[in-house]
Amino acid sequence: DIVMTQTPLSSPVTLGQPASISCRSSQSLVHRDGNTYLSWLQQRPGQPPRLLIYKISNRFSGVPDRFSGSGAGTDFTLKISRVEAEDVGIYYCMQATQFPRTFGQGTKVEIK
């Protein structure tokens, strides 16, 4: 199974300041079709997860442009350019390149 490792596990951020979360996979996430199926999900308190970013850097429908994804191969980053109060929650990276789907441990973003 592909192991996904996120850092940090907790990220206290001042409103309006940037936040960055890293995700590393134990093997390359490049699929045989040439795509890299690395997604980022947001889970607000008491809510189900929500897709933010797919295939490394594509924002899903309705996702604000302050969220961006980057990376390649085994190293990926989610950035929030200016954190807002509604961004509080846990962020997960997830690989969909092969079964079983696997997730990072989650990074808790909270306001200082």
Next chain:
Amino acid sequence: EVQLVESGGGLVQPGRSLRLSCTGSGFTFGDYSMSWFRQAPGKGLEWVGFIRSKAYGGTTEYAASVKGRFTISRDDSKSIAYLQMNSLKTEDTAVYYCTRTTMVTPEDYWGQGTQVTVSS
């Protein structure tokens, strides 16, 4: 509007069975593969299994932790995916989510989840 609604959760004794349903609306259900995930109390997300659309054979994949105990099926005429859970264990206690998935946007929509509690 795409919606997924899970149902069928509840309290069940160890060793018993439960069937969850995931009803989709706002899209052509049969065109999509569907997945099930779960989240134990205070824990992260865990993939449970997956069923391909009929166009891709309708075949299934399962996590090692549930293989042989859980079965995913679908009824496209009713826009429902099922998760049949047998021989339940206390460690299966979790909120169970279904998702719609495509190769382009894996797990793009999630339901609200249904709570399954396995306890004597």
